[in-house]
Amino acid sequence: MKIKIINHSRHNLPEYATPYSAGMDLRANIDTPIVLKPLERAMVPTGLFIELPQGYEAQIRPRSGLAAKHGLTVLNSPGTIDADYRGEIRVILVNLSNDEFVINDGERICQMVIAEHAQVEWEQVDELNETERGAGGFGHTGKQ
Template identity: 60%
Template structure:
């Protein structure tokens, strides 16, 4: 099944030098997002910052865009997204910004055009919540964190 959805992208003025999000390989799931910073940002260890991308999107209802870390930045430098995955709702029209944190041991410089995160589109099922007095029982029951051992 190959369903296609049209995602509209608005580039904010002053960001014409940056590419719109794109997949780096044919079968990649994520579209790379670039930093639209005016000057380099030095992210010290354990520091976080909100990085603009210079774009906004419009997508049809029933979709969400998830903002996820780039594995190379995480592995090589300890740079990751603090709230991952971040969710962009279908009705949001503001600039996409990425909350990055440096979990590494060295300062990391975020330059203009640096690929900082990836955006993955997911379908959101239509759901309805119903309050009840009791829930059906399962073998697991209310067993939570670590209930199965190590």
């Protein structure tokens, strides 16, 4: 699939690290480092603009290494970029650790996954079909 992209950053286009990768790393495109103190958040620009086809979205997800090693994650995870959005991709990062984290220009800050989605048309009814699970949720299945 080909997707139009404008790159106003100083960095190469996002790419898949391996043939089996689902996501591509996005990089910070900043003039000066951003220092995130514990529990602080920042909107980090990437310098990228994309044109997705209708029926697709771009999901912005945390990088597992940043989350595990530094407590840095995408605040609205996963973030959604709709097909009709044409602005710059910016990433809301939050520092959930007890230590400051410095984001430098070119730092890989998140993953972007392109995914197909459906839109629904609601059919309002008075009852739903029964299932074995029924209304059980949040731990309903438990441990056996």
